[in-house]
Amino acid sequence: MSLSVEELQQVVTELHALVGAVVQQAYAPRERVLLLELRVPGHTYLLRLDAEPSRTRLHLASARPPSPAEPLAFQQQARAHLVGRKLLAIELAPGDRVVTFHFADDAGERGVVAELTGRHGNLFLLASNGNLLSLAGPNLSQVRALAPGRAYVPPASEPPSSSGKSRFAPGPDFALSKQIEAAYAEKDRELDRATLRARVEKPLRTKLERTQRTVKKVELEAARGEAAEAHRVAGELLKISLHQVKRGAKEVALTDYSSGEPRAVTIALKPELSPADNLAWHFRQYRRLQQGSQRAAERLAQLRREADALQHELQSLAALDDDALRERALNLPVKLSPSRKGEPAERKPFREFHAVGGARIYVGKGAADNDVLTFKQARPHDLWLHARGRKGAHVVVPLEKREQVKPEVLLDACALAVHFSDAKSEPRAEVSYLPAKYLRKPRDAAPGQVIYSQEKTLVYVVEPERIARLLATAEG
Numbered sequence: 001m002s003l004s005v006e007e008l009q010q011v012v013t014e015l016h017a018l019v020g021a022v023v024q025q026a027y028a029p030r031e032r033v034l035l036l037e038l039r040v041p042g043h044t045y046l047l048r049l050d051a052e053p054s055r056t057r058l059h060l061a062s063a064r065p066p067s068p069a070e071p072l073a074f075q076q077q078a079r080a081h082l083v084g085r086k087l088l089a090i091e092l093a094p095g096d097r098v099v100t101f102h103f104a105d106d107a108g109e110r111g112v113v114a115e116l117t118g119r120h121g122n123l124f125l126l127a128s129n130g131n132l133l134s135l136a137g138p139n140l141s142q143v144r145a146l147a148p149g150r151a152y153v154p155p156a157s158e159p160p161s162s163s164g165k166s167r168f169a170p171g172p173d174f175a176l177s178k179q180i181e182a183a184y185a186e187k188d189r190e191l192d193r194a195t196l197r198a199r200v201e202k203p204l205r206t207k208l209e210r211t212q213r214t215v216k217k218v219e220l221e222a223a224r225g226e227a228a229e230a231h232r233v234a235g236e237l238l239k240i241s242l243h244q245v246k247r248g249a250k251e252v253a254l255t256d257y258s259s260g261e262p263r264a265v266t267i268a269l270k271p272e273l274s275p276a277d278n279l280a281w282h283f284r285q286y287r288r289l290q291q292g293s294q295r296a297a298e299r300l301a302q303l304r305r306e307a308d309a310l311q312h313e314l315q316s317l318a319a320l321d322d323d324a325l326r327e328r329a330l331n332l333p334v335k336l337s338p339s340r341k342g343e344p345a346e347r348k349p350f351r352e353f354h355a356v357g358g359a360r361i362y363v364g365k366g367a368a369d370n371d372v373l374t375f376k377q378a379r380p381h382d383l384w385l386h387a388r389g390r391k392g393a394h395v396v397v398p399l400e401k402r403e404q405v406k407p408e409v410l411l412d413a414c415a416l417a418v419h420f421s422d423a424k425s426e427p428r429a430e431v432s433y434l435p436a437k438y439l440r441k442p443r444d445a446a447p448g449q450v451i452y453s454q455e456k457t458l459v460y461v462v463e464p465e466r467i468a469r470l471l472a473t474a475e476g
Helices: 005-018 073-082 175-183 185-222 225-240 275-319 322-330 367-377 407-419 464-471
Strands: 022-027 033-040 043-050 057-061 086-092 098-105 108-115 122-126 132-135 251-256 263-268 350-354 360-364 383-387 395-397 428-435 456-461
Touching: 005 043, 005 057, 005 086, 005 175, 022 073, 022 086, 033 073, 057 175, 073 108, 073 122, 073 132, 073 464, 132 464, 175 185, 185 275, 185 322, 225 251, 225 263, 225 275, 350 367, 350 464, 360 367, 360 407, 367 395, 383 407, 395 407, 407 428, 407 456, 407 464
Parallel strands: none
Antiparallel strands: 022 033, 033 043, 043 057, 086 098, 098 108, 108 122, 122 132, 251 263, 350 360, 360 395, 383 395, 383 428, 428 456
């Protein structure tokens, strides 16, 4: 059950004691959950904002849930925009379950809006102008267009029904937070256990699914023994009836007496081969398919043993307690880079950024790297961008064949093209964009120089909040 309006009013009043605290760290262990590590002189507190369905709430926490295998984008955004900023105020919308946290430092203000409204709950990170920087989970509203870069629109003021009673009693030392945490403790333990189990099971399930797909392919290879036998029978018949085969024929009708009863058999021939060569070809096919079928049968037995072992290991996880699961999760192997094990990771010629919705955008690191990105990394159907008439980085948006770039992704790519060019300090700039297949390198051209055609041009008006959001996602 989620916190009621009265209960939220109580806990917001209690949390006013934290105004002036500084954000030291931010964690997003699950979608729609944010924990902020707040420091006041002599003490550190962990503030939990939880907008998960049927469990929306707000309180101080004694510990944080286990982290996911891969950091969530909302965590990266929260760290980029909140760490180091001071908590200025906490506001609860009158009669509603929407709580706004205001943060600021010398670089400007930021806000976090917690819509703790049951199954439609969500968390939003706001810029100083009220525009959205990030959403903890997908927008579930059918009437509000909530997306990064757009202005935050609060929900319609429709206060939920209320009994006027609270399950919790105020007291010293953040007594409300302790009671709320205790009330949700069992549900949290169940969810944390499920999170740990999913984290441990994921690599095993991935490997099992891959093995099962391979089993199906190898089963087809093992079944080719029947085709091999057909070639052997054809070869034996041709060997004793080769005089009946005419050169250039596509097939020949023969009689098979091997079963004791005469049986008419039609044998396919290759008209470009002589009768003797057709005989030899059928025996070669027999040997090839027979050997392949035997190897496939041996591999199939091994794959099935591996699949059984993985199934058994997955079943054994059900018997592990929380401590054993946690230890197993901590001992999961770290993902290796694309380079070989033991070798240094290969240097990438680009930085990677993530646009709205997680789309990747590559930005060349220098002139020589621009060439590598454009002519070796980019595929013909990828979108290529550059600040028109300016010195700057080549930008590539990976796309599938016949995929159209989304408008917000295009604007994000334009923002990066301008930011990483000598037009960075100007209020607007032109950006050319086109499929990479329309690019070519002039003979004897300097690194980074290209010739292109079929381009389109967009006049991009610089948006500091957009580039700040993108820079916070930088990799490499």
